[in-house]
Structures are given as C-alpha cells and as structure tokens.
Amino acid sequence: MEIIRATEKDGVPTIPDSDRKRIVAELTAGRLIVYPTETVYGLGCDPFDETAVKRAYMAKRRPFDMAMSVVVNSLPMMEELGVLDDRARLLVKKFMPGPLTLIVAKRPSVPDILTSSTNEIGIRIPDHPLALSLIDEFGPLVTTSANVHSHKSPITCQDAIGDLGASVSVYIDAGPSKLGKPSTIVQLIDGEMTVIRHGTITEDDIEAALDE
Numbered sequence: 001m002e003i004i005r006a007t008e009k010d011g012v013p014t015i016p017d018s019d020r021k022r023i024v025a026e027l028t029a030g031r032l033i034v035y036p037t038e039t040v041y042g043l044g045c046d047p048f049d050e051t052a053v054k055r056a057y058m059a060k061r062r063p064f065d066m067a068m069s070v071v072v073n074s075l076p077m078m079e080e081l082g083v084l085d086d087r088a089r090l091l092v093k094k095f096m097p098g099p100l101t102l103i104v105a106k107r108p109s110v111p112d113i114l115t116s117s118t119n120e121i122g123i124r125i126p127d128h129p130l131a132l133s134l135i136d137e138f139g140p141l142v143t144t145s146a147n148v149h150s151h152k153s154p155i156t157c158q159d160a161i162g163d164l165g166a167s168v169s170v171y172i173d174a175g176p177s178k179l180g181k182p183s184t185i186v187q188l189i190d191g192e193m194t195v196i197r198h199g200t201i202t203e204d205d206i207e208a209a210l211d212e
Contacts, residue, residue, distance in 0.1 A: 031170075035134060
C-alpha cells in the first residue's frame, strides 16, 4: 500500500509524471487505486479486466448484483462504452465535467461483471484534474465510492484508507473533496428519463436542460 500526496501548482493539484506512470502500471497489472474526484474519493481499476473488477467488489464487500460505474474524459470515450441519444449528449455538454452520472445502454465490449449482467452502464466525466489526467494516460476507470459497502462516502483520502486499507495498491491524496457528496444519477433508457439518485444537480436542473 502506497500513499501519493498531490501538491498544488497554481491552485491545481498535481503529481509527478513518475508517480502517474507507476499508478498506470498498477492499473495495468489489475490492481486497485483510490483517486480524488470533486464528489467523493473513488475506488478505481481497469473496467475491462474482470479480475480487477472482482477485486473492487471484494474490497468494498459490495454485492455483485449492484453495478459499478465508469469515469471517462470526453464524450467520444463515453460513446465507446455506452449508447447515447441526443438527450444524453445534451446533458453531457451541459453538466460535464461535473457531478452527473448517466445510465445508458452499454456496448457489448463492457464486461457483464461491471454492470451486474444488465445491459446498462453508468458513465460520467469527473471535474477533477488528477482524475482526468489518469484517464488521459490509462483510459476509462471503474468508479465507485472508496468505502466499504454501506459505510459513509469518503470525503478525504484518510476516510478511504480507514475503510479499504491494504486491499488498495495506491492511494492518491489531494485533500478533501470539493463537493463531498456523490453524483446525481440519471437513467436514460428507451426514451424515459428517471433520476435514480439525487445529488448536487437537481431534477429541476435536468428537466430544464432537456427542455432548452
């Protein structure tokens, strides 16, 4: 278990390139990392590595019938994983990067273990420079709150360490999460829009954006 502490440069949290390359090597080897986002700290791994995804479930003690989401860095990367309609693209352009997760139909390349054998996947673009830089370097990452299932969402890296300990290979500490609450989750399937989890972005915000 290793803890990498970010430093601020011009107000932006950064880590050395050597640390970033080491983190990517850990991800490539199928290991787990904890990384900062603007919502809460996330537990991450390679979403296409089924063994790594299983490790994430086991580290969290999360039931395998509860799907996990993915973070990406752009709309094109999002469309490699999920099927987006015009409304989904509108919400991406309006609210992302930011605290919104979209549940859409998944592409066949997405492993069933990640989505609990459903045909849907949750995807978002986080508003945090360190998370985005890792995605730039590695590609999509699993995202699920870095805590034991049913425990309080981790606002600091220390919260995550206290819950997950040595089950995680590398922790990236960038100070307290800016928002401190999980993302809003919106399901867009078969023409229907449903708010699954309420967060900073409200249902009124979503409806107003779709009505523009």
